[in-house]
Amino acid sequence: MNTLFWFRRDLRLFNNDALYQAIENGCQHAVFFITEKQWQAHDVADIQLDLLKRRLAFLGELLATKGIKLHLIDAGDYAGCVEKLADFCEENAVKNVYVNNEYELNEVERDRAFVDKADSLGVSFYTYDGDVIAPPGSIKNQSGEMFKVYTPFKNAWLKEYQDTHFYFAEPPKMHDKIEWQESKLLKSDGSSQKWPVDDETLSHVCTRFIDEKLASYQEQRDIPSIKGTSGLSPYLALGIISVHQLLALIQQRHPDILKSAKSNLFCWVNELIWREFYRHLISVYPRLSKYENFNDKYNAVEWRNDDSDFKAWCEGKTGYPLVDAAMRQLVQTGWMHNRLRMVVASFLTKHLLIDWRKGERFFMKHLIDGDLASNNGGWQWAASTGCDAQPYFRIFNPITQSERFDPDGEFIRKYLPELEKIPAKQIHFPHDYLAKQGKSSSYWPAIVDHKAARERALNAFKV
Structure with missing residues (x-):
């Protein structure tokens, strides 16, 4: 054994240039480290670990058909990864290790620690940027620094890549089939069974979204009662599919998509560029x-960090139906509609004036698509503390958000069956209706008044 590939959050065979380079250099072995202690420290959701x-x-099993053996090694945490990988390389005469970069601070420090050991072992460490189109640090403003506003970043990104035609990178010639024996380390609890993991099904999911839903994405993406989004975020988070793959697929149908930034079709591509923006930020600003x-300045x-209010938010018992239904969706399914992520994050940080960090961690503990860069970026955007965040005085009204994006209460009724018989006009804030009707209800009272909460938040952020 001379060359080794180290899988991280890049769990794919196709469109994986780092893996292909390793194979070109004789790679017939790969490793993945099970790091339960590290996952727990990073609040990784059980449902994501199951996926x-x-x-x-x-x-x-797929790699085995290509003659590559995947070694699963229980390392505990990132320090264990460094020690276990060094031992593996020494015991198996590995001289080259290929990886795709990860950009979060702990992951960067892990890799640096291994490079220090690799030098003494005579091992070369080759890194690639397989999780992004633009490597972090490559899109800069005129001063040579990272953009701190999204739109100029997007424009610079497009200028760099609008003439690029992405393609499906095919793997090089591989080896004869070997036997794969599944490890007890991969025991599934079944929590993610609704999310397929095989490439054939995922290929159909991708093409179906682009062929059937991309054109209506801009109009339907904010309506939680319908499947208007792609549903691909869990696969991007684990690198099961790549952003290169998605852009190549879109360009097959719409070759000029990157030159049509004002078109409806570009709307979803814009979300992929937001994803790049947050990855660049977390790389450039390790804090x-x-x-x-x-x-x-914030x-x-x-x-306030009121424990009882935070508990009510976590359990979906705020008395604002859209907020409560969204939180139930998260806890029950491990996923939440993107529009609702903004609504509940705004409610926690502005209405309840609770630190965004508590909400971010709660999301990570439950989201099947948990991803530090995007999760951090989204929460700091909602809390007005982030890069190019919404201004502090922009405070979502959870009632009008409900009226606008779930006008008939279809989504609310799905997750709040106790409101099933409430008329559509009253379901967005049913308390007055229930009181006038003299009806008893198992639905809880609102824990905060919208107007009063808004004034409190404005005063707190004016500091």
Whole structure:
């Protein structure tokens, strides 16, 4: 054994240039480290770990058909990864290790620690940027620095790539089939069973979204009662599919998509560029991995951090139906509609004046698509503490958001069956209706008044 590939959050065979380079250099072995302690420290959701393990089982079998053996190694945490990988390389005469970069602080420090050991072992460490189109640090403003506003970043990104035609990278010639024996380390609890992990099904999911839903994405993406989004975020988070793959697929149908930034079709591509933006930020500003405000002037905000209010938010018992239904969707399914993520994050940080960090961690503990860069970026955007965040005085009204995006209450009724018989006009804030009707209800009272909460938040952020 001379060359080794180290899988991380890039659990795919196709469109994986780092893996292909390793194979070109004789790679017939790959490793993945099970790091339960690290996952727990990073608040990784159980449902995401189940998806990861199911995908690893599929990937191990797929690699075996190509003559590559996937070694699963229990390392505990990232320090264990460094020690275990060094031992593996020494015991198996590995001289080359290929990886795709990860950009969060702990992951960067892990890789640096291994490089220090690799030098003494005579091992070369080759890194690729397989999780992004633009490597972090490659899109800069005229001063040579990272953009701090999204739109100029997007324009610079497009200028760099609008003439690029993405393609499906095919793997090089591989080896004869070997035997794959699934490890007990990949035991599934079944929580992610509704999310397929095989490439054939995922290929159909991708093409069906682009062929059938992309044109209506801009109009339907904010309506939680319908499947108007792609549903691909869990697969992007684990690198089961790549952003290169998605752009190549879109360009097959719409070759000029990157030159039509004002078209409806571009709307979803814009979300992929937001994803790049947050990855660049977390790479350039490591403090974001430490849960620090991007905009340090908001360090002066005095968060209430009321435990009972936070508990009510977590359990979906705020008395605002759209907020409560969204939180139930998260806890029950491990996923939440993107529009609702903004609504509940705004409610926690502005209406309840609770630190965004508590909400971010709760999301990570439950989301099947949990991803530090995007999760941090989204929460700091909602809390007004982040890079190019919404202004502090923009405070979502959960009632009008409900009226606008769930006008008939279809989504609310799905997750709040106790409101099933409430008329559509009253379901967005049913308390007055129930009182006038003299009806008893198991639905809880609102824990905060919208107008009063808004004034409190404005005063807190004016500091």
